[in-house]
Structure formats: C-alpha cells, structure tokens
Amino acid sequence: MTLPTTTQLPLPIFFAPDTVGEIWRVPYQERAAQAADWAKLYGLQPAAKDRLRICLTIIDAQNTFCIPGHELFVGGRSGTGAIDDNRRLCEFIYRNLGTLTEIAPTLDTHTAMQIFHPVFWVNDVGEHPAPMTNITAEDVQKGVWKVNPAIAYSLGNSHYLLLQKHAQHYAEQLAQDGKYPLTIWPYHSMLGGIGHALVAAVEEACFFHNIARRSQTCFEIKGGNPLTENYSVLRPEVLADPSGRPIAQKNTRFIQKLLDFDAVIIAGQAKSHCVAWTIDDLLSEIQAQDPQLAEKVYLLEDCTSPVVVPNVVDFTDQADAAFQRFADAGMKLVKSTDEIMSWPGIE
Numbered sequence: 001m002t003l004p005t006t007t008q009l010p011l012p013i014f015f016a017p018d019t020v021g022e023i024w025r026v027p028y029q030e031r032a033a034q035a036a037d038w039a040k041l042y043g044l045q046p047a048a049k050d051r052l053r054i055c056l057t058i059i060d061a062q063n064t065f066c067i068p069g070h071e072l073f074v075g076g077r078s079g080t081g082a083i084d085d086n087r088r089l090c091e092f093i094y095r096n097l098g099t100l101t102e103i104a105p106t107l108d109t110h111t112a113m114q115i116f117h118p119v120f121w122v123n124d125v126g127e128h129p130a131p132m133t134n135i136t137a138e139d140v141q142k143g144v145w146k147v148n149p150a151i152a153y154s155l156g157n158s159h160y161l162l163l164q165k166h167a168q169h170y171a172e173q174l175a176q177d178g179k180y181p182l183t184i185w186p187y188h189s190m191l192g193g194i195g196h197a198l199v200a201a202v203e204e205a206c207f208f209h210n211i212a213r214r215s216q217t218c219f220e221i222k223g224g225n226p227l228t229e230n231y232s233v234l235r236p237e238v239l240a241d242p243s244g245r246p247i248a249q250k251n252t253r254f255i256q257k258l259l260d261f262d263a264v265i266i267a268g269q270a271k272s273h274c275v276a277w278t279i280d281d282l283l284s285e286i287q288a289q290d291p292q293l294a295e296k297v298y299l300l301e302d303c304t305s306p307v308v309v310p311n312v313v314d315f316t317d318q319a320d321a322a323f324q325r326f327a328d329a330g331m332k333l334v335k336s337t338d339e340i341m342s343w344p345g346i347e
Contacts (some may be wrong), residue, residue, distance in 0.1 A: 007341050008095040009042055012208070015094060020201040021083040023063060023194065031204060035211035042098065047215035050101045052347070054340070055261040056093070058105040059233065059268025059275045059304075061086060061202045064188045064195030065108075066269060071188035071195055074270045074305050077316055081305025082269050086199055089267055089303045092336035093205040097213065099340050101261070103206050104218040104254075105198060106233040108189040108274065113151045114226045115170065116185050121145045131186040132312060137171035140164075155226055166227060169242040179237055180273075182229070189223065220254055232277035234285070255285050263296050263346060267303035267336075272315035275304050276322040283329055294330030295345055299323060301333050 012034065038044070064071045066082040074082040093100065112119055118128035121135065123145060129135065135145050147163045155163070171182050189196050198206070206217045223230040225248050229237040234255055236248040258264050264282075268275050279299065286293040306319035327333050334343055 007099050008339055009097050011091060011094050012038065015090060015201075015205075017087050017091075020087045020090065020199065021066075021068060021080075022200070023067060023197075024200045026200055026204045026207060028207060031208055032211045035208045038097070038208075039212045044098045044212050047101045047213040052099075052263070053101045053261045054099060054263045054265065055258060056100050056103045056265045056267070057233075057258065057278075058089065058103065058202065058206075059266065059278055060106055060108045060189075060270075061089070061199050061268050062108060062189060062195065063197055063199060064190075066199045066202075071186045072307075075308060076271075076305030077308050077314070078305075081308075085267070085269070085303045085305055086202055088336045089300070090201050090205045092267075092300070092303065093209055096340050097209055100209060100213070100265075102215050102218055103209055104220060104258075105202070105206060106220045106222055106268070106274075106278075107196065107198070108223045108230075109191050109196060109221050110187070110189045110223050111191055111226070112187060113154050115167070116183060116229050117187055118184055120148055120151060120226075121184070122148045129184045131184055132309065133184040134181045135171060135184065136181055137168060137175055140168045140171050165242050166247075170228065170238055173238045177237075191224070218257075220251070222251075231274045232281045233274070234278055234281040250281075255282070258282065259285070259289070259293060261296070263298060265298045265300060265334075265340075267300040269304065270307045270315075270319075271304040271323070272306035272319035276319060279326055279331070280322065283326060283331070287329070291330065294326075295332070297326075297331040298334050298343060299326060299331055300336050302335050302337070 065074050066086055067073060114120060121129050129145055139145050147167050149160050152160045152163055174182055209215065210217045220233050222233045225236055227247050231237065233251060235250040239246055239248050241247050266279060283294060306315045308314045308316060323333060332344060340346060
C-alpha cells in the first residue's frame, strides 16, 4: 500500500458512514487489534511524543442529541444536522489520527429531578410545565410556576421555602447575566440510559484513536447539579444561591488542561447551546489570562448544528452570531475537510 504524502490518512475499511445515525455495539477487541495494526502500517507514534499537542474537544455527541427520534435530536435547518456533523467528525478523526494528540468528549449527564426538567415545577392545579416552556423570574414571583414540594426530600433538602427562594434567584440571575431564560427540556441524557451514551460511530472513532495513539480518551462529565443548568462543560449557569453560598464551581482543571495544549479544536452539539456556551466560557478565561490564546482555538464549523424545532424555535441566527463573535476575538473558523497542518497558526 502506498503511504499518503500528507499528514492525512485514509478511512479504515470498517467505517460505515450510513450507520452514524444508528445505535449499535462497538466491537472493542476487534477494533483494538485493527488500531494496533493501523499504527504499525502508518508509523503512528504514541501521542506522548507529539511535538505539536492538539486536543479535539467533542461537545455532547450523545444519542439523546444525535439520533433521530431521541429526546433532543439536533436537526438544524437541514433536519439531519447532527448526523451529517458526526459523519464528518468521524472522518476528521480517522484522517487526522496521527495529528490529534488527545480527544476529550463531554457527556451531558442528568437525573429526573433537576431545575430544567418538568417534574421540578408545578402550577396551582399540580400540572408540570410542558417541554420547551420558558420560566422567567416574573413567572416564579407570580406563582405561575412553583417548585414541586414533593421533590424536596429527594434533593436532600426538606426546606421547601429555600428551594422556592433559590428558584426565584436562579431565574433572576440568568436574566442579569444575559443567559437564555430557564427552559424546561424533555428528560434527556439520563444517567444510565441509552441516550447518555456517545453515538456509536463517534465512540468507535475515539476508541480507535485511543489505541492507535496510546492516548486515553478524556471523558468530561457535566450537568448533574439539580439546582442549575450546565450547558457549558467549563461552568454551570449559576454558581451561587441567594445567600451567595456556592452551589457549583467552574471546571478549572479542564480549563487549564485545554489552555495547556498548543491547539484546541471544538465540535459537537448543539452549536447554539452547549457548544456556544463552552466556547464563550473558554473565551472569558482566555481574555482574563491572555487574549492572544484565542488564536489557538479552532472551531469546526461543519461539525456542529444549532437547535431548530420547526414552527417552535430556531437558534440558527444566534449561533452564527456567537461564532462570528468568537472569530472576531481571534478564534479560527475551520472546516473538517481541510488538512490541519494547513490551518492558520498551525506550525
């Protein structure tokens, strides 16, 4: 076999693009043997020897967001957004297997009784809000929606009035910080459920890279705090309760880990929410440390899609505006089909 004249590799024969939108079991032992052979065939060195250290961060490429018919499938305006994104993402990983030092997928992780799920709230007749309902500070103040008294026990807090006070504070804080209003989402990314798992094709690509490059896939868990949303992997939406006591913390360890790489590539779902918020938080940290660090962040434009629910909501324009703001700050908008070594700033 003739070896490639560029840093890009061919796609392995087992990769089946038509199955990216399906759920199936990754044959780990078989893929491990193939990855070891692939490394020998193409002279792939262990990632620890990389001169240029590059991290691919994959935001929430989970079944719940990426498989049609699941709870929060991100179709974008095309209707097949996350499927197309993940096909390109898998191809990007395989073609750049020898260039990517580490892959860090994030996993949105939830249980039922969280502030953005229906059971957390009730109205005067005991009904729960429907998915996609927005709850404002005014709604809480007027009692349109109230914290469900029955959940206090399960949250380890029998002081219902404190929970209600937190709910008021939470909605006010979101508005004050310019965040999206509190949205009630369908139950999704449920811990222990099939929706929580990475898309099989993406998991397979990450595992193949793991073995071929001797680089442990770095899974980052987010979203388990019942009292706050957690779109960004780097920090929850609200960090303190009404008294100023912390209820959550920034993920300072992961922030520093990313900034220690020579280049950080970001892809995943959804462009308008978890991807945008993660990038925004990373940019805030960069601007606080050294604004020039933004130049080593690369956004895979063709591997992410915004939330679009036909005839309900369309966040495409907001997502595009956010990405333009990131580019204006120095981050690079790139395509997965372009060779990494040709990207501006990569040397």
